[in-house]
Structure formats: structure tokens, C-alpha cells
Amino acid sequence: MTQHGSALNFRDFVSELLAAGDAVDIREPVSPTLEAAAVTRRVYDTRSPAPLFSRLTEGDEGFRLLGAPAGLGSCPGQTYGRLAAHFGLGRDTTPRDLLEHLVDAMDAAPVPPRIVPTGPCKENVLTGDAVDLTRFPVPLLHQQDGGRYFGTYGFHVVRTPDGSWTSWSVSRTMLHGPTTLVGPAMPQQHLGMIHRMWRERGERTPWAMVLGAPPAALAAAGMPLPAEVDEDGYVGALTGTPVDVVRTETNGLYVPANAEIVLEGYISPDETAPEGPMGEYHGYAFSEGRPQPVFHVEAVTHRDRPILPFCVAGVPPEENHTVWGTMISAASLHRLRAQGLPVSLAWCSYEAATCWIVVAVDTRKLAATGLTERRLADAVAEALFGSHTGWLVPKVLLVADDVDITDIGQVVWALATRHHPATGHYVYPEAPGIPMVPYLTDDEVRAGRGGKSVVSCLLPADFEGETRGVTASFRNSFPEDVRRRVTDRWTAYGFPAPSGTPRPAA
Numbered sequence: 134m135t136q137h138g139s140a141l142n143f144r145d146f147v148s149e150l151l152a153a154g155d156a157v158d159i160r161e162p163v164s165p166t167l168e169a170a171a172v173t174r175r176v177y178d179t180r181s182p183a184p185l186f187s188r189l190t191e192g193d194e195g196f197r198l199l200g201a202p203a204g205l206g207s208c209p210g211q212t213y214g215r216l217a218a219h220f221g222l223g224r225d226t227t228p229r230d231l232l233e234h235l236v237d238a239m240d241a242a243p244v245p246p247r248i249v250p251t252g253p254c255k256e257n258v259l260t261g262d263a264v265d266l267t268r269f270p271v272p273l274l275h276q277q278d279g280g281r282y283f284g285t286y287g288f289h290v291v292r293t294p295d296g297s298w299t300s301w302s303v304s305r306t307m308l309h310g311p312t313t314l315v316g317p318a319m320p321q322q323h324l325g326m327i328h329r330m331w332r333e334r335g336e337r338t339p340w341a342m343v344l345g346a347p348p349a350a351l352a353a354a355g356m357p358l359p360a361e362v363d364e365d366g367y368v369g370a371l372t373g374t375p376v377d378v379v380r381t382e383t384n385g386l387y388v389p390a391n392a393e394i395v396l397e398g399y400i401s402p403d404e405t406a407p408e409g410p411m412g413e414y415h416g417y418a419f420s421e422g423r424p425q426p427v428f429h430v431e432a433v434t435h436r437d438r439p440i441l442p443f444c445v446a447g448v449p450p451e452e453n454h455t456v457w458g459t460m461i462s463a464a465s466l467h468r469l470r471a472q473g474l475p476v477s478l479a480w481c482s483y484e485a486a487t488c489w490i491v492v493a494v495d496t497r498k499l500a501a502t503g504l505t506e507r508r509l510a511d512a513v514a515e516a517l518f519g520s521h522t523g524w525l526v527p528k529v530l531l532v533a534d535d536v537d538i539t540d541i542g543q544v545v546w547a548l549a550t551r552h553h554p555a556t557g558h559y560v561y562p563e564a565p566g567i568p569m570v571p572y573l574t575d576d577e578v579r580a581g582r583g584g585k586s587v588v589s590c591l592l593p594a595d596f597e598g599e600t601r602g603v604t605a606s607f608r609n610s611f612p613e614d615v616r617r618r619v620t621d622r623w624t625a626y627g628f629p630a631p632s633g634t635p636r637p638a639a
């Protein structure tokens with residue numbers, strides 16, 4: 134018996150999407166060389182169902198691919214349905230409810246995984262000469278890429294030498310040879326930190342990579358939880374169930390028992406190989422690859438007819454925005470609240486490609502703090518830019534919480550009408566940040582600092598507990614009886630019935 138449900142079983146997740154019409158089983162032959170990725174890119178752009186490629190022109194018979202595993206939907210009221218399914222939540226879940234769910238689990242006691250003797254991931258066990266990654270239909274994702282990417286929607290498993298901390302984290306891996314992968318392990322990310330601990334001992338880093346993982350586990354592996362926090366315990370708290378894990382064949386690590394594909398091996402202490410370029414989360418492909426650590430695969434285990442999920446990184450919305458951005462939003466919201474700041478929500482607008490986070494300021498609480506705008510901006514900058522989560526996002530927008538910050542239209546309106554260009558802009562040249570942000574100068578990339586800002590869309594009145602003017606909108610410009618009469622008689626006027634939830638008015 135293996136555990137079930139869309140949060141803790143990838144195969145069930147795919148079945149649920151198919152049943153809901155949010156995935157399409159493609160039986161036409163499709164090439165993993167650019168064609169599958171082109172379909173997936175168009176799926177993101179058109180908000181179409183996720184493509185399950187069941188017949189590929191390369192790779193072993195029966196091996197499958199799933200594109201856009203957390204792409205957005207076009208059904209009104211179900212925009213976030215595929216993402217919500219990662220957590221076993223309803224297809225109509227709102228970003229606000231999802232964030233509160235993720236934040237609550239950060240405060241809950243971790244629920245450690247449960248070790249089980251075996252599971253579906255052991256249906257096929259390949260070791261020694263049988264290990265050959267090219268049996269899989271490894272996709273070429275963009276014509277400018279330096280290679281095929283095996284791991285764009287899977288997570289690394291590593292453990293500290295003293296065994297005290299197990300890390301699950303998402304980071305890309307490119308096919309390098311039949312038994313090797315190559316990919317980044319940035320020193321600020323937990324994969325890089327733990328790899329360094331082994332290197333300093335002169336040892337190989339025991340490593341595994343999990344593909345087609347329980348969707349809640351994948352999302353948690355893409356979440357900037359603090360160092361020394363085990364993502365597996367967070368998944369248990371989040372889903373209310375310990376994750377079933379099995380021991381690897383070769384290196385003593387533990388991996389989700391029902392994963393589609395597990396790669397086992399080690400990260401070489403010193404060997405590197407060129408990796409990239411690849412179209413990236415910010416929406417650009419830069420022209421050069423870089424030397425990165427080599428991952429040696431000594432065993433592969435997989436389910437029958439395995440499904441390899443993948444993300445085609447680039448302009449929004451793809452999984453770097455829908456999953457990574459959402460998980461950063463939750464971790465940042467938790468951090469801001471923990472610092473006692475008057476914050477009601479935080480949201481990495483998907484359209485901003487995880488390069489800004491909007492923070493909704495609770496204006497009723499703000500006035501009571503007595504903070505000036507400068508001191509609020511500094512306090513938010515200190516809370517975020519000094520943390521693992523805030524390292525990832527260079528810009529912070531402060532917006533009063535009369536605005537629904539999960540609605541990009543309202544954020545643009547607030548930015549245009551409330552941000553004062555002379556006084557509302559605070560820069561933090563010393564703040565550390567991810568060096569991948571496209572606009573950073575060479576010096577900033579080398580220093581790993583700068584290019585970070587807080588942009589205030591707060592009005593002076595917000596600091597005094599007052600409101601300036603009244604929003605001229607359906608909600609505020611008409612008395613309730615007129616609004617009700619208009620909505621009740623909508624079809625009688627001759628309009629089609631509004632589909633889904635109306636866009637919330639400010």
C-alpha cells in the first residue's frame with residue numbers, strides 16, 4: 134500500500150488533473166527535442182490544461198513527460214487549481230487561503246517522514262551498467278540551451294555529515310552523460326551549504342534526486358524555509374500526514390516511496406563541467422554557460438511507465454513563479470509577521486517573475502506603530518533582505534491593504550497613483566541578494582550585494598490612520614440597494630451571466 138491523494142502521490146495528482154479536464158493525455162507522437170517544450174510554453178501562454186506526453190519519439194517505450202505541472206488555469210475562479218492540487222486543496226482556492234495554509238504549517242510541529250520497506254519507486258531498480266539516463270525522454274527546453282534538462286521539476290536530497298539536517302531542494306540539473314548530470318549548487322542555497330560540508334572533509338556528497346515526487350514535497354523543496362529545517366517534516370505538518378519514504382539502494386538516504394523516478398549517487402567534491410545556458414525564471418536566456426558541480430548517478434529506480442515532470446522556464450507564468458513565487462510569499466509573510474511588522478499579506482506577483490514581492494500593510498495597525506515611511510521601509514528591508522527568503526527577491530513594494538495585492542491590476546493602479554517618485558524609493562546597496570537578477574551590474578554580481586529596493590505606495594495619510602479620498606468604484610460609489618438591484622437584474626438587462634467570481638473592487 135502506498136499513500137494516496139494529489140498532495141502526496143504524483144500519479145494521483147496526474148489522474149486528478151485528467152479527471153478535472155486540467156490535463157490532456159497526448160497520444161500523438163511528440164519529440165522531446167523542443168516540441169514537448171514548445172507545446173508546454175504555449176500551454177502557459179494560453180492557460181491550457183497540462184500536457185501529459187504519453188508517446189515520445191525518443192526514450193524507452195512507455196516513458197512519459199508532464200509539462201506545466203503548476204501552470205495557471207483559464208477556468209474562472211480556478212486560476213490556481215493546479216497549484217492548489219499540489220496541497221490537496223480545492224480547485225477554487227484563492228492565493229490568500231493558500232498562503233495562510235502554508236504559513237500555519239510553518240508554526241506547526243514538524244511531522245517527520247515514516248520509513249516504509251518498499252514502494253512503487255522500486256518497481257524498476259537499475260544499478261551498475263544498467264544505469265543510462267538517456268533511456269528517458271529528456272527534454273530539450275529552448276533552442277539556445279546548452280543541453281537537455283533532466284531535473285527542472287524534481288528535488289535534490291542531501292544530508293549533513295553529522296546526520297542532523299536533511300535538505301530537499303529544487304535546483305536544475307542538465308544531462309551531462311549517460312550517468313552524469315551537472316547543475317548549480319549556489320553556496321547560499323542549502324544544497325550548496327551541505328555540499329560544502331562534505332567537500333571540506335574531502336568526501337563525496339551522498340545525493341539523490343527525486344522526480345515525480347509527491348507534489349506537496351516538491352513545493353516544499355522549492356520553499357526558502359530557514360537553514361536546518363527539514364523540508365520533509367514541513368510537508369508532514371502541511372499535509373497532516375508523515376511522508377512515506379524508502380531507503381535508497383546505494384547511499385543510505387531516504388526518498389518518497391511513490392516517486393516516479395529516483396536517481397542515486399554522489400556529488401563530486403571537485404569535478405565541474407560546463408552547464409547552461411538555459412532560459413531562466415526572470416524571462417531571459419543569457420548567452421554563456423558556467424562550470425558547475427557534477428552529479429554521478431550510480432542507481433536509478435522508477436515506477437512502471439514513469440512520468441518525468443518538467444518546467445519550461447521563461448516569461449511568466451511558469452512554475453518558478455507559481456510554485457517558487459508562492460512559497461517565497463509564504464516564507465516572507467511568516468518572517469514579516471514574526472518581526473511584529475504591521476503586515477497582512479505578501480505576494481510575489483507572478484507577472485513580476487519573482488523579482489518583486491508586494492507587501493500589504495495593515496494601515497489600522499500602522500498608525501499605532503508611530504513608524505515613519507523611512508523607518509517602516511528600513512524595518513521591512515532588514516526583516517527580508519537579512520533572511521534566506523528575502524535573499525531571493527530584489528524589490529519590495531509596500532501597498533496599503535485596501536488593495537488586493539494578488540490582483541496585478543490593483544497593484545499597478547496603486548503603484549501609478551500612490552508611489553511618490555521623489556520620496557517613496559529606498560535603496561539598499563549593501564543588502565545581499567541572488568546574483569541572477571538581470572539588471573545587476575557586474576560589480577554587484579561579483580559582490581553579491583545591491584540592486585535591492587523598497588518602493589512605497591503608501592500615502593502620508595496611511596501613517597496617520599486616515600484615508601485620503603474614496604475609491605471611485607462599484608463598491609464605493611453606489612449605495613448597497615443600487616448595487617444589489619444592478620447585480621440582481623444583470624441578465625434581465627440583457628447581459629450574459631457573469632462567469633466565475635467578479636474581479637474584486639478596491
Ligand SMILES: Cc1cc2nc3c(=O)[nH]c(=O)nc-3n(C[C@H](O)[C@H](O)[C@H](O)COP(=O)(O)O)c2cc1C
Pocket residue numbers: 285286300301302303304305317319321322323324354355356357358444452453456457525
Ligand atoms: C520550478 C523551480 C525551479 C527552480 N530552480 C532553481 C535552480 O535551478 N537553482 C536554484 O538555486 N534554485 C531553484 N529554485 C528555487 C529553490 O528551489 C528555492 O530557492 C529553495 O528555497 C531552495 O531550497 P533551500 O531553501 O533548501 O536551499 C527553483 C524552484 C522551483 C519551484
Ligand SMILES: [Mn+2]
Pocket residue numbers: 300301302323357358359360362364
Ligand atoms: Mn532548505
